[in-house]
Amino acid sequence: MQRLDARDPGFAAAFAALVADKRDDDADVAGDVAAILRDVRARGDAAVHELTLRFDRVDLSATGSLIDADEIAAARVQVPAETLAALEFAAARIRAFHAGQRPTDRDATDDTGVRAGWRWSAVAAAGLYVPGGRASYPSSVLMNAIPAAVAGVERVVMVTPGPTPLVLAAAALAGVTEVHRIGGAQAVAALAYGTASIAPVDVVVGPGNAWVAEAKRQLYGTVGIDMVAGPSEIVVVSDHASNPDWVAIDLLSQAEHDPAAQSILITDDAGFGDAVAAAVEARLKTLATEAAARASWDAHGAIIVVETLADAVPLLDALAAEHVELMVDDPHVLFSRMRHAGSVFLGRHTPEAAGDYVGGPNHVLPTGRRARFASGLSVADFMKRTTFLECGPVGLRAIGPAAATLADAEGLPAHAASVRARL
Amino acid sequence: MQRLDARDPGFAAAFAALVADKRDDDADVAGDVAAILRDVRARGDAAVHELTLRFDRVDLSATGSLIDADEIAAARVQVPAETLAALEFAAARIRAFHAGQRPTDRDATDDTGVRAGWRWSAVAAAGLYVPGGRASYPSSVLMNAIPAAVAGVERVVMVTPGPTPLVLAAAALAGVTEVHRIGGAQAVAALAYGTASIAPVDVVVGPGNAWVAEAKRQLYGTVGIDMVAGPSEIVVVSDHASNPDWVAIDLLSQAEHDPAAQSILITDDAGFGDAVAAAVEARLKTLATEAAARASWDAHGAIIVVETLADAVPLLDALAAEHVELMVDDPHVLFSRMRHAGSVFLGRHTPEAAGDYVGGPNHVLPTGRRARFASGLSVADFMKRTTFLECGPVGLRAIGPAAATLADAEGLPAHAASVRARL
Numbered sequence: 153m154q155r156l157d158a159r160d161p162g163f164a165a166a167f168a169a170l171v172a173d174k175r176d177d178d179a180d181v182a183g184d185v186a187a188i189l190r191d192v193r194a195r196g197d198a199a200v201h202e203l204t205l206r207f208d209r210v211d212l213s214a215t216g217s218l219i220d221a222d223e224i225a226a227a228r229v230q231v232p233a234e235t236l237a238a239l240e241f242a243a244a245r246i247r248a249f250h251a252g253q254r255p256t257d258r259d260a261t262d263d264t265g266v267r268a269g270w271r272w273s274a275v276a277a278a279g280l281y282v283p284g285g286r287a288s289y290p291s292s293v294l295m296n297a298i299p300a301a302v303a304g305v306e307r308v309v310m311v312t313p314g315p316t317p318l319v320l321a322a323a324a325l326a327g328v329t330e331v332h333r334i335g336g337a338q339a340v341a342a343l344a345y346g347t348a349s350i351a352p353v354d355v356v357v358g359p360g361n362a363w364v365a366e367a368k369r370q371l372y373g374t375v376g377i378d379m380v381a382g383p384s385e386i387v388v389v390s391d392h393a394s395n396p397d398w399v400a401i402d403l404l405s406q407a408e409h410d411p412a413a414q415s416i417l418i419t420d421d422a423g424f425g426d427a428v429a430a431a432v433e434a435r436l437k438t439l440a441t442e443a444a445a446r447a448s449w450d451a452h453g454a455i456i457v458v459e460t461l462a463d464a465v466p467l468l469d470a471l472a473a474e475h476v477e478l479m480v481d482d483p484h485v486l487f488s489r490m491r492h493a494g495s496v497f498l499g500r501h502t503p504e505a506a507g508d509y510v511g512g513p514n515h516v517l518p519t520g521r522r523a524r525f526a527s528g529l530s531v532a533d534f535m536k537r538t539t540f541l542e543c544g545p546v547g548l549r550a551i552g553p554a555a556a557t558l559a560d561a562e563g564l565p566a567h568a569a570s571v572r573a574r575l
Numbered sequence: 576m577q578r579l580d581a582r583d584p585g586f587a588a589a590f591a592a593l594v595a596d597k598r599d600d601d602a603d604v605a606g607d608v609a610a611i612l613r614d615v616r617a618r619g620d621a622a623v624h625e626l627t628l629r630f631d632r633v634d635l636s637a638t639g640s641l642i643d644a645d646e647i648a649a650a651r652v653q654v655p656a657e658t659l660a661a662l663e664f665a666a667a668r669i670r671a672f673h674a675g676q677r678p679t680d681r682d683a684t685d686d687t688g689v690r691a692g693w694r695w696s697a698v699a700a701a702g703l704y705v706p707g708g709r710a711s712y713p714s715s716v717l718m719n720a721i722p723a724a725v726a727g728v729e730r731v732v733m734v735t736p737g738p739t740p741l742v743l744a745a746a747a748l749a750g751v752t753e754v755h756r757i758g759g760a761q762a763v764a765a766l767a768y769g770t771a772s773i774a775p776v777d778v779v780v781g782p783g784n785a786w787v788a789e790a791k792r793q794l795y796g797t798v799g800i801d802m803v804a805g806p807s808e809i810v811v812v813s814d815h816a817s818n819p820d821w822v823a824i825d826l827l828s829q830a831e832h833d834p835a836a837q838s839i840l841i842t843d844d845a846g847f848g849d850a851v852a853a854a855v856e857a858r859l860k861t862l863a864t865e866a867a868a869r870a871s872w873d874a875h876g877a878i879i880v881v882e883t884l885a886d887a888v889p890l891l892d893a894l895a896a897e898h899v900e901l902m903v904d905d906p907h908v909l910f911s912r913m914r915h916a917g918s919v920f921l922g923r924h925t926p927e928a929a930g931d932y933v934g935g936p937n938h939v940l941p942t943g944r945r946a947r948f949a950s951g952l953s954v955a956d957f958m959k960r961t962t963f964l965e966c967g968p969v970g971l972r973a974i975g976p977a978a979a980t981l982a983d984a985e986g987l988p989a990h991a992a993s994v995r996a997r998l
Contacts, residue, residue: 238977376948498965505990509978513962525777525799527960537950539936542921554661567928
């Protein structure tokens with residue numbers, strides 16, 4: 153963890169280095185992934201099954217990849233009742249929040265008589281990647297699948313190399329219609345290109361390792377994808393009146409995800425910063441996830457002391473963090489002045505972890521300063537907008553001559569003629 | 576041009592081949608582009624100037640790339656008054672349409688006392704690529720820059736290797752704040768990474784050749800980008816009552832863009848199809864753009880005869896075309912039944928070319944079947960959504976326990992502790 157003080161002469165350079173801190177996995181897997189995509193495109197299921205045997209040591213040759221409805225139903229029975237109730241509670245809250253995101257259509261006629269607008273419609277099929285192992289989170293299943301269901305997507309296909317009962321139960325709750333026991337770049341390729349046993353989808357979302365992320369990047373354009381996600385991050389802004397232990401555990405709730413995660417405190421009280429640093433040490437020792445959390449905090453953590461909390465605003469905008477907590481009495485003042493962040497948690501009683509599960513807003517958010525231009529996952533990511541125009545003879549007489557003039561200027565005679573033929 | 580009849584036994588296979596018709600430029604420039612991006616990232620302006628000298632044969636070493644305000648003002652004077660008036664007319668209509676696209680914020684408190692919602696804000700800076708040569712269209716400057724201006728983007732940077740007076744005049748009209756005389760992958764890299772003379776932007780949009788498209792794809796994640804665009808396409812649906820010449824010239828208005836463009840007629844009257852084919856031949860001979868238009872029509876054009884126009888609907892959805900014209904008496908019936916298209920032109924008096932310039936909807940649209948999942952350019956492409964959550968002590972008591980239960984289930988103890996510490 154490093155300490156920065158905005159009043160120090162070297163602060164600008166040190167803060168710039170913090171902003172530039174590169175935590176993304178930049179393993180060069182582009183060539184390997186391209187080969188896998190070509191193979192799956194050419195040979196379909198046969199390639200997927202061979203790659204699954206090689207990388208995941210699972211033999212699908214007899215069973216195929218589809219997990220049947222009985223197994224999914226059985227998974228639900230294995231989940232403890234309290235956990236299932238919490239999943240259902242979370243799903244209902246996420247569904248309610250996202251229902252408010254359904255975009256609106258427009259159909260308007262202007263004073264020339266020209267009618268124009270747009271109509272939203274859902275994609276026909278969406279694919280959801282769920283990692284295996286430690287990062288196989290049922291909450292991510294809800295956060296990725298529910299917006300698709302709210303959008304009205306008929307077919308939501310989940311792929312995962314290691315389906316846990318909890319993940320399968322979450323999939324059933326969230327409206328997933330089809331689950332395949334595959335992972336890696338080969339699973340993303342199967343979703344995008346389709347195989348004999350998996351019909352192609354239109355959009356692929358969900359987190360994954362470097363191979364999965366690179367496969368999505370290479371397939372962007374063949375299908376739609378969500379933003380490429382990097383390690384998680386949080387910035388907590390707090391005055392001296394917060395409980396240092398609450399701040400410490402919030403910082404660690406990001407750090408425990410991944411040694412590459414980043415947790416930053418910005419405060420106007422150096423003594424409070426020291427108290428938080430001490431609380432972090434105390435809390436670290438209690439965590440089963442201590443190794444990852446300590447690695448993250450040591451390598452990427454920071455405590456920044458500013459003269460006044462208003463000075464935090466430009467720092468927040470430069471960091472454009474995935475998560476920002478504003479632990480002050482009136483968080484709305486700071487919130488109204490900052491601009492770039494994935495999601496903001498207001499007040500001392502809104503730990504980011506509540507938002508990870510049951511707040512309602514999506515926890516799939518832009519990382520690595522991408523909140524400058526990107527948004528969290530939403531219902532619109534599973535929809536598209538078709539615009540329309542209707543001139544009629546009267547409207548075309550009003551607007552057509554200018555179109556023909558511009559077509560002439562651009563050297564496109566058929567464009568001009570298609571308008572003039574009707575005038 | 577090929578003729579297909581939906582009543583023929585081989586139709587399904589022939590139509591599938593038409594849908595799979597690959598017209599994208601798939602020149603493999605990934606390695607060349609990656610080298611250019613690395614070079615610009617490492618050496619900034621020096622690399623951009625060297626590459627500009629090599630590829631565009633323009634020496635920027637003395638002048639730099641920035642086009643000054645005097646040259647832009649002078650450009651306006653060189654544009655004929657009628658063209659300038661048409662540009663201004665188009666800009667006003669595009670601005671009015673896009674003003675209706677400003678997304679709305681949400682701020683709601685639910686029955687647990689939890690407050691949540693989202694807030695939209697503009698990106699700080701957007702870059703707009705404008706090709707040189709034949710594809711240097713002032714209308715595209717308007718269509719790309721006006722949504723950014725409507726979104727509230729403070730800095731809109733245009734790059735173009737060959738600025739014409741018309742393009743510079745359009746830039747001034749559309750709210751472009753900065754123009755640089757550079758092109759190719761090096762210009763996209765300069766926008767994304769920034770150089771000493773070009774501050775970095777957050778989003779890069781606009782059409783370009785294979786190098787430009789690949790540079791955008793590789794920089795996706797460093798900046799936001801618009802959809803990778805392929806060759807243009809149109810599907811005209813018409814009954815026998817349309818003027819065959821109008822249909823023919825509309826088909827050619829796409830074909831004249833590019834030998835890789837595609838124009839398709841779907842009709843329920845074989846004789847009408849023949850009349851359109853004859854009209855295409857007659858019109859072709861009159862066009863200055865005959866070479867491109869004829870190459871496109873010969874290689875990719877099609878006339879499809881269906882039993883009834885209702886049978887056109889599944890074909891339209893499979894093609895998911897950039898542009899669809901519905902040249903029938905009541906186009907709304909067909910429009911309500913189809914789902915996938917970039918933009919739809921309703922009725923016999925709405926040539927697609929009117930929409931290219933002055934209709935109001937954006938002419939930057941998904942091509943190559945991407946309308947299955949992608950939308951035309953819009954104001955939202957220059958904005959991002961920040962979600963927020965405010966629990967307060969009462970709300971956290973209502974929703975926190977379920978969050979802690981799920982954190983336990985996911986093996987994330989700091990997540991659970993950050994909630995429980997506050998309960």
